[in-house]
Amino acid sequence: xxxxxxxxxxxxxxxxxxxxxxxxxxxxxxxxxxxxxxxxxxxxxxxxxxxxxxxxxxxxxxxxxxxxxxxxxxxxxxxxxxxxxxxxxxxxxxxxxxxxxxxxxxxxx
Numbered sequence: 001x002x003x004x005x006x007x008x009x010x011x012x013x014x015x016x017x018x019x020x021x022x023x024x025x026x027x028x029x030x031x032x033x034x035x036x037x038x039x040x041x042x043x044x045x046x047x048x049x050x051x052x053x054x055x056x057x058x059x060x061x062x063x064x065x066x067x068x069x070x071x072x073x074x075x076x077x078x079x080x081x082x083x084x085x086x087x088x089x090x091x092x093x094x095x096x097x098x099x100x101x102x103x104x105x106x107x108x109x
Contacts, residue, residue: 055104062100066093 005011017024048056069089073079 055100055107058103059100062093062096065096069093 002011018028045057048060073081079085
């Protein structure tokens, strides 16, 4: 990948941003912080999988999706809220929860 980015010129463009006469300090800090957070989240996922098992990640992911969907609906007002929409959304998340529960039950039987 390094060779491909060097070949396309993207590597040298980023190099110029970091080391040029007027380096973009905000972009440099943002990239470093983003990379640091990526490392932290990867280590946290590995820790959760090691301690609790991979099913915990699946359960947490399901609940995260439910919360993010409803928060997104509350924040962004472009979705028309109808009873059919809310029932369908609730049924789909209930199905995901039941599937996760069945996977957990099957693993420990």
